Amino acid sequence: NVLILDFGSQYTQLIARRVRELNIFCEIKPFNHLPEDLSGYKAVILSGSPSSVRSDTAPHPDLSEIKGKKPVLAICYGAQYIAHFGGGNVAPSNTREFGRARLTHITPDPFFRDVPRDTQVWMSHSDTIQQLPGGAKLLASTHDVENAAYVIESENLYGIQFHPEVYHTKEGKRILKNFLVDIAGLEQTWTPAAFVETTVAGLKEQIGEDKVILGLSGGVDSTVAAVLLHQAIGEHLHCIFVNNGLLRKHEYEEVLEQYKHMGLNVKGVDASARFLDALKGEDDPEKKRKIIGRVFIEVFDDEAHKVEDARWLGQGTIYPDVIESVSASGGPSATIKSHHNVGGLPDFMKLKVVEPLKMLFKDEVRRVGASLGIPDERLGRHPFPGPGLAIRILGDVSPEKVAILQEVDHLFIQGLRDWGLYDQIWQAGAILLPVHSVGVMGDERTYEKCVALRAVESTDGMTADWVHLPYEFLQKISNEIINKVPGVNRVVYDISSKPPATIEWE
């Protein structure tokens, strides 16, 4: 296991990604939340930072339990930090150095094994190391940065000014591997199957004979979390799947059926009427979201009470959520779920939280899911928002509108599947617009609803672009929708990117 100490760099997550890609497990910890027990870590990586080591407010953690005791790779700020407090000198660069640079080796070292003598690296810093720390040997330079890489051999510590974790550093992965495998002696054994084995064993120990409640959404994360927990504690896992009446057509019945096939102990709760009642007449998007969130908590709390002696709440939290919560709360407070045992909250929130996926990135969750035998259909499912079709019905929501949108969405998604387009798309769906327009069907004038189709490509939902669906497909699907869904006489395709638009319309 590798410890990545985060000094607040925008690239810290990328370091973790690269290390995991080498099949080596790693964890990110905020610099001011150094674990007390470091015995499980075979190597430590110090990240970059937006701060300057010369500033009083910059991260200045005590590394006495690390430095000289474990192999260390200090990147950018990390390398400057070691230099600044180790007898070297760090000063502002004459020019800020961002972007590509050519790195040339000065001294041969296993750190640069199989890396060409002249290689492209990525720089992003405004301070520079003018004088190396005591005991350090210069390993490599660039045109503008003399001290671009150094080693303190007696401590097995490497300092580098460039960023091996970004793709623009051509040999970045090789350099990380050289450090982690050859120098620190880590084994490349972290695979989805190994993760399942250790996680299931860990969950057994953590939970023992207790009962766990988990809310399933039909999505990838909660499903994989449930299957892992089920392998660990079997029937002591109680899953709840709530139909909020805003799911896709047949989604509730199909997903429930699929969960039963997976052997999960799932209780389906059809609370459609309760949600739709609460939404009646509300046309403000944020208020709709709040209503749905509140009703969900009420329904879930009611159901959770029916499971006697439940001690744990299972959640499908994944790594980006954890990291975001840590940074949002100012870094150090790793107590992310600080609401435990606070009065006034629903009872299920007072349960202890177990989050088996909280160390995984999304694609790793999918790989773990596949190794657990979860059907591809579930793992490859497009993201679907918690408030469901309510935020795709612009304006107020009614059962009739939900029924119309379910039909349109079903035809669209099924069409994408039939045409082999579904898996190339990150997210797709239909939107019911609060617009009526004139049409003509047969000899009759119509004055009916308009729907928009949306299909986007993205990697994380933060930015997105519309998909260039084939005209033939759009033509066919538009015809099909207008012919088959009463009440709709016009179909448009959304060609906005995010930003400046968003994926959902509300």
Ligand code: XMP
């Ligand atoms: P936007 O519309 O912000 O959506 O570009 C980005 C991603 O987030 C999903 N989304 C939501 N998911 N509750 C959710 O669980 C919400 O209120 C919500 N709003 C947007 C959206 O479907 C897309 O994947």
